[in-house]
Amino acid sequence: MVYLDHAATTPMLPEAIEALTAALAVVGNPASIHSAGQQAKRLLEESREQVAATLGVDGIEVVFTGNGTEAVNLALKGLWWRRRGAAPAEPGASGTERTRILVPAGEHHATIDAVEWLEQHEGADVVEIPLDEVGRIRLDVLEAELEQGADSVAFVTMLWANNEVGTIQPVAEVAGLTARAGVPLHVDAIAAYGQVPIDVRAIRRESEAPRGAGLVALSVSAHKIGGPAGIGALVLDRSAAVEPLIHGGGQQRKVRSGTQDVAAAASFAAAARVVASRLDDDAERMSALRDRLIAGVAAAVPGARVSGDLGPGASARLPGNAHFSFPGCEGDSLLFLLDAAGVAVSTGSACQAGVPEPSHVLIAMGRSEADARGALRVTIGHGSTEADVDAFLAALPAAHAQAAKAGLAARATSFDR
Known part of the structure; x- marks a missing residue:
């Protein structure tokens, strides 16, 4: 079989397979305080730091998830609930209800289905931003929507690159618009990760983003870059807060509770290192x-x-x-x-x-x-x-x-x- 469907999933890299099989032999829950648990925790946190380095963020900002779809849902639903709950109390807030979600047409179904769920069950007002003839977001329409009333926007979400037609989006420009408007931006970088450079810290610095605004969340997935299926990550800026989808032990900044998959994280990190190096x-x-x-x-x-x-x-x-x-x-x-x-x-x-x-x-x-x-x-x-x-x-x-x-x-x- 000639395999030319790498956007769906790509074969695991040898380095990722080796890291996975080695880490499967590590015994210990990374939340345990005994030496076996601490050994597992050390491997987990080293892996988190290595993935973070390929995305231009700190390790504490990487939240491991079960896949890219979960990362997208955590970002969108988490931002929605937190922004809705915090609307009257945040400094400078006017009290306007943040019900609008700005989303480009042609997004991945992880985003489409999540915002449609928020529309049907949570009262969201989903505003679709049109694309041009090559699939790129219309920046003039987005800017007009933000100027119309940024206080009413819960968040903006977009793809880094379209997963079907491959067009790369003007992420830095959108980050600048949302930073100036004081609105958080989530970027689905699942299709782009491993193919184009991603530096979240640089984009935030260039956009002069205030706390909680601009590019605050970014989703990626391991199996798109030669890592294992079953693990993704949500990059969540230190200044950002989301309501969790999963409650429990409070792992990962209380954003995503549950025992973490150390072996998958180690394999993810190995793939990320290889892909970033070349x-x-x-x-x-x-x-x-x-x-x-x-x-x-x-x-x-x-x-x-x-x-x-x-x-x-x-x-x-x-x-x-x-x-x-x-x-x-x-x-x-x-x-x-x-x-x-x-x-x-x-x-x-x-x-x-x-x-x-x-x-x-x-x-x-x-x-x-x-x-x-x-x-x-x-x-x-x-x-x-x-x-x-x-x-x-x-x-x-x-x-x-x-x-x-x-x-x-x-x-x-x-x-x-």
């Missing part, structure tokens, strides 16, 4: 493979359309992401046909209850439903090679021809009915 080299190599793939698709299927930002420079697009729309066929058909040919990719569509739906990201970018239904995401990772790209390009023409034929047949059948 970030620039890997980005250059993956970008070259991505560009080779995009050029090959253009030659093999002239009607294919690339989605996302194709502008020059490393700030435009994730180095490992190539996203296409194939007019006249379903992305799911392409996926299954390529899988049968031994190539693993993904679609840009969400699948709810087994029913394929058009990519909400492409729809948010102003693309047609036909484009959104014919989406395919190909993502390159640390183990990808030119041979992998060539295998995909060799399998694509036949798969596209069959998928296009199936798409036309499906429409003909619906017309007959």
